[in-house]
Amino acid sequence: MDIFRGLKQFFWADKGFLAGSVLGLAAATALGLIYPLLLKVLIDDMITPKKFDGVLGLALLAVGIIVVKSACQYVHGFSGGRLGNRLAYRLRNTSYEKLQSLSFSFYDSARTGDLMSRLTADIEGIRNFIGFGFAQLLNTAFLVVFGFGMMFAIDWPLALMTLAMIPIIGFVAIKFELNIHPVFRSIRAAISRLTTSVQENIMGVRTVKSFSSEAYEYKKFDGGNAQYKDNNLSLAGVWAKYFPIIEFIANLSIALLLLVGGWRVINGSMTLGALISLNGMLGMIVAPLWTLGFQINNYTQSKAAGERLLELLNKPIAVRNVEHPLVLEDSAVRGHLQYRDVSFRYPNHEEQPSALLGFDLDAPPGSVIGILGGTGAGKSTIVQLLLRAYDVGDGSITLDGVDIRNIELESLRRQTAIVYQESFLFSTTIRENISYGRADATQEEIEEAARLAQAHEFIMELPDGYDTIVGERGMGLSGGQKQRIAIARALLLKPRVLILDDSTSALDMETEHQIQLALRQVMAGKTTFIIAHRISSLRSANEILVLDRGRVTQRGRHEQLVRAPGLYRETYRTQYADRPDELGEEATAGERRVTG
Numbered sequence: 001m002d003i004f005r006g007l008k009q010f011f012w013a014d015k016g017f018l019a020g021s022v023l024g025l026a027a028a029t030a031l032g033l034i035y036p037l038l039l040k041v042l043i044d045d046m047i048t049p050k051k052f053d054g055v056l057g058l059a060l061l062a063v064g065i066i067v068v069k070s071a072c073q074y075v076h077g078f079s080g081g082r083l084g085n086r087l088a089y090r091l092r093n094t095s096y097e098k099l100q101s102l103s104f105s106f107y108d109s110a111r112t113g114d115l116m117s118r119l120t121a122d123i124e125g126i127r128n129f130i131g132f133g134f135a136q137l138l139n140t141a142f143l144v145v146f147g148f149g150m151m152f153a154i155d156w157p158l159a160l161m162t163l164a165m166i167p168i169i170g171f172v173a174i175k176f177e178l179n180i181h182p183v184f185r186s187i188r189a190a191i192s193r194l195t196t197s198v199q200e201n202i203m204g205v206r207t208v209k210s211f212s213s214e215a216y217e218y219k220k221f222d223g224g225n226a227q228y229k230d231n232n233l234s235l236a237g238v239w240a241k242y243f244p245i246i247e248f249i250a251n252l253s254i255a256l257l258l259l260v261g262g263w264r265v266i267n268g269s270m271t272l273g274a275l276i277s278l279n280g281m282l283g284m285i286v287a288p289l290w291t292l293g294f295q296i297n298n299y300t301q302s303k304a305a306g307e308r309l310l311e312l313l314n315k316p317i318a319v320r321n322v323e324h325p326l327v328l329e330d331s332a333v334r335g336h337l338q339y340r341d342v343s344f345r346y347p348n349h350e351e352q353p354s355a356l357l358g359f360d361l362d363a364p365p366g367s368v369i370g371i372l373g374g375t376g377a378g379k380s381t382i383v384q385l386l387l388r389a390y391d392v393g394d395g396s397i398t399l400d401g402v403d404i405r406n407i408e409l410e411s412l413r414r415q416t417a418i419v420y421q422e423s424f425l426f427s428t429t430i431r432e433n434i435s436y437g438r439a440d441a442t443q444e445e446i447e448e449a450a451r452l453a454q455a456h457e458f459i460m461e462l463p464d465g466y467d468t469i470v471g472e473r474g475m476g477l478s479g480g481q482k483q484r485i486a487i488a489r490a491l492l493l494k495p496r497v498l499i500l501d502d503s504t505s506a507l508d509m510e511t512e513h514q515i516q517l518a519l520r521q522v523m524a525g526k527t528t529f530i531i532a533h534r535i536s537s538l539r540s541a542n543e544i545l546v547l548d549r550g551r552v553t554q555r556g557r558h559e560q561l562v563r564a565p566g567l568y569r570e571t572y573r574t575q576y577a578d579r580p581d582e583l584g585e586e587a588t589a590g591e592r593r594v595t596g
């Protein structure tokens with residue numbers, strides 16, 4: 001019940017509809033219980049004594065009851081639908097909002113499929129139970145209590161005898177549920193495996209085809225498909241076994257009623273009307289008992305779904321604003337960044353060595369900082385900390401002298417634009433992809449950004465120009481083209497700090513050079529971080545940092561680093577091996593100076 005108490009804030013505003021759903025169904029059921037009583041009156045007070053004058057009145061009363069009962073059923077359906085859907089609407093919005101506010105560390109370990117199913121299937125389960133299932137469960141209890149109350153009032157010995165069968169039906173119904181529940185669970189797991197396999201196959205179609213793995217993929221799918229079929233066969237088996245049993249017990253109670261009741265009517269200790277009305281009432285009570293297992297299942301499923309949803313909604317947000325954060329004035333930000341003795345270890349990966357250790361950096365406004373290092377050296381970590389994707393472990397990072405932990409997150413991130421190695425394009429027009437984050441941008445501004453990113457020309461060659469829709473993952477565009485759109489998107493923000501995280505590696509040297517020239521123009525007076533593996537991307541930086549396993553091993557300008565032994569010079573030599581003139585001129589001159 002704690003779970004439903006936790007969810008109360010989402011449905012309590014509609015408590016009127018909750019009452020309507022519960023009371024509407026209860027009233028409809030109570031009215032339904034009157035029918036057998038009417039039959040009793042008809043048989044005992046009219047047919048048997050042959051007094052026909054009351055029959056029309058009785059029929060009209062039955063019509064009246066039908067009208068009121070239908071109205072009650074409408075109230076139940078209408079209220080349950082409203083209650084469930086409004087609750088689901090609120091839950092979906094709140095969960096989505098929560099997903100937007102959760103930090104990067106949450107997404108490091110989150111699984112897409114799991115989150116999707118929380119926002120869809122779990123909410124659906126809660127909607128069904130709170131909207132209808134809850135009223136139905138209460139209604140079953142209500143029916144058993146009131147139905148048997150009325151049966152006792154008509155003929156208590158017979159009522160007592162049939163009542164004895166109810167626990168048996170309930171027991172079998174619950175046993176049925178216990179058997180069918182794991183089968184349902186394995187069916188859901190099999191569906192999720194099947195959809196994952198289809199999803200991965202479509203996402204990775206290029207890899208599948210280039211490795212000629214169609215047959216392997218087919219076999220994998222066929223395995224999952226066969227399992228799904230087998231699970232469904234088991235389900236059919238459980239249904240086939242239990243339904244006749246429940247039907248048998250239910251009919252046995254009716255047969256018992258007919259046998260004993262028939263005997264008592266014949267010997268005159270009970271009226272025919274009483275027997276017929278008892279039979280009608282028993283039928284009405286037994287029907288929902290068959291579904292008791294389902295109703296309990298519905299309850300446990302929605303409880304589990306509520307638990308999963310509340311777990312998500314109550315997840316702590318790792319990076320958040322301090323109580324009175326500093327909101328940056330766009331025009332006042334200069335872009336002076338300083339890292340002081342920063343160390344960092346990824347949360348939930350305490351067993352791993354630090355991703356960054358004792359890192360210092362002073363990046364004055366307008367400077368270009370280049371970062372080079374092997375894979376996993378900690379390059380991306382430096383810029384992730386700047387965006388407050390994670391908060392630093394030790395040390396501090398300041399922007400214009402203010403610790404970034406004291407700056408409002410949104411306004412900090414507004415000053416910063418980042419282009420990742422893998423650019424993500426939304427499935428919409430190129431225009432909207434570029435203006436993402438600046439919905440108010442004019443066409444001129446969008447084109448200007450695209451020109452700077454060397455993207456305007458190729459966009460104009462596309463059939464619909466800026467209105468071209470790019471597919472789910474920017475299909476139809478080359479890696480370099482996607483990257484240039486992502487760079488245009490970042491430039492349109494006119495950030496104080498620009499971060500290119502290995503983002504020019506998909507571009508050819510010439511385009512990269514053109515972009516670098518353009519960047520120098522737009523980023524004049526602003527701070528730029530360039531993470532790259534190509535010396536050509538780094539050589540004009542004001543300071544280049546060489547990183548190895550979280551530590552800075554070298555730092556300086558290109559001319560200095562190329563002369564000192566180390567990773568930078570090795571990289572330089574490898575990349576300029578086919579230009580011995582340049583290599584000889586810079587590196588050996590440096591070596592002479594260093595050694596001599």
Ligand SMILES: Nc1ncnc2c1ncn2[C@@H]1O[C@H](COP(=O)(O)OP(=O)(O)OP(=O)(O)O)[C@@H](O)[C@H]1O
Pocket residue numbers: 108346349355373374375376377378379380381382
């Ligand atoms: N989200 C994460 N959770 C846990 N560990 C991480 C995470 N991101 C990076 N790491 C670890 O931190 C270390 C530094 O990673 P980082 O991404 O900063 O390296 P990098 O120099 O940018 O590498 P690459 O050039 O391959 O992108 C690596 O050991 C990496 O495994």
